Amino acid sequence: MEALYPAIKPYVTHSFAVEAPHVLHVEECGSPEGIPVLFVHGGPGAGCEPYHRQFFDPEKYRIILFDQRGAGLSTPHASLENNTTQALLADMEALREYLGIEQWVLFGGSWGSTLSLVYAETHPERVLGLILRGIFLCRPEEIQWFYQHGAHRFFPDYWEEYLRPIPPEEREDMLQAYYQRLVGDDEIARLTAAKAWSLWEGRAATLRPSKGVLNHFGDTHTALSLARIEAHYFVHNAFLTDNQILNEASRLAQIPGHIVQGRYDMICPLESAWQLHRAWPRAELSIIPDAGHSATEPGTVDALIRAVRRMASELDRS
Structure with missing residues (x-):
């Protein structure tokens, strides 16, 4: 079994101002000359954690992590103002340009998979894999x-x-x-709801x-940003049209991909990964027989x- 790479620290951090009032926390790790990879965290609202840096060989990858609007160390914390899927896509494009990157790999789980897929369907020419x-x-x-049935x-x-x-x-x-x-304005009710929502997940x-x-x-x-931002997105159907990702899956046709899915994922059941794989046959699907939803299993x-590792080898040969 492969394990995470040893812990590393960023070689640079950025406070990246986007649409007011948001300032995003961004960090870069690994090799500045490596394959650019953007870690796209879940939630929305969960933020990045230090171990997220450890999925990548630091000698091969330029590892970029950013906290999305309102999440993690980005400010203002748990803010819903100007916080939509389209805004996050614009932030990713602005960040790519700011960092001087022509194309990059996207690595995302849960909501991170959602946002990565929508970005790839919107900007397929910018995605290496x-x-x-x-x-x-x-x-x-x-x-x-x-959340209901x-x-x-x-x-x-x-x-x-x-x-x-x-x-x-x-x-x-x-x-x-x-x-x-x-x-709402009731701080006790807000924090109580946030904790219950987050712990359920x-x-x-x-x-x-x-x-x-x-x-x-x-x-x-974490609970406050996760619960507030998730609820905000989900009552608005994530600011997506009906079945948008599968309807536009043809735009992924030339992009290599790897899908990892726990067979016993109770938050995002396997059916969605299976449907995506059918619509995007170039992606390899790995079903993990003894795993749920978490990236830590x-x-x-x-x-x-x-x-x-395979992605790096594929890109080196191309």
Whole structure:
């Protein structure tokens, strides 16, 4: 089994001002002369973590990580102002130009797979390749599966805690009920909702319980941005048209890709990865038999490291 590369630190960080009021935190690691790769984090609103640098051989890759609007170390924290999918796509293009990169590889999981796919379909000429995990096509049925009907059947004990902040008369539309609290003026209600929302996701993320994953999702700073920004995006159908990613999958035809998917992913079920693979046959699909959604599970780490290594070899030969 392949493991993460040793921990590294950035050789440079940037405070990258985009559309007001947002300033993005950006860092570069690895080799300045290496293959440019952009790490696209999940959520939306989750932010980057130090271990995200460790998926890439630092001698082969110029590793770029950025916290999306309102997430991680970007400011203002948890802000919903001017925060849309189209805005994030514009930020990625502006960042590419700022860093002087002609083309890059995109590496994204969960919402990071969504944003990477939409970027690649919008700017296919800028994408050397895609490495994606936990495919989320951000369709209404996928959002309903996790926040209203579906995943609760596998986690009834965790679901009760997710229900708790919402009175029974509002539970027919949990997304809207949470959204109203997360954007409301009651700070206690806002933080209570954020913690419950985030922990529901963290508890469902792994096949086996993971203290590290739960600590991340339970952190107040992360929970607030994750819950507020996710709810904001999901009540607006992620600012995408119906089935947009699959409808435009033909634009991916010339882009090499690797899809890594846990068979027991309860947040983003395998069906979406399978449908994407069918629509984008050039992408290799690896189904991990003993994994859920998280990028930290051993089989998923192994597959991602191998995919990153293969991508470097493929690009070296091209």
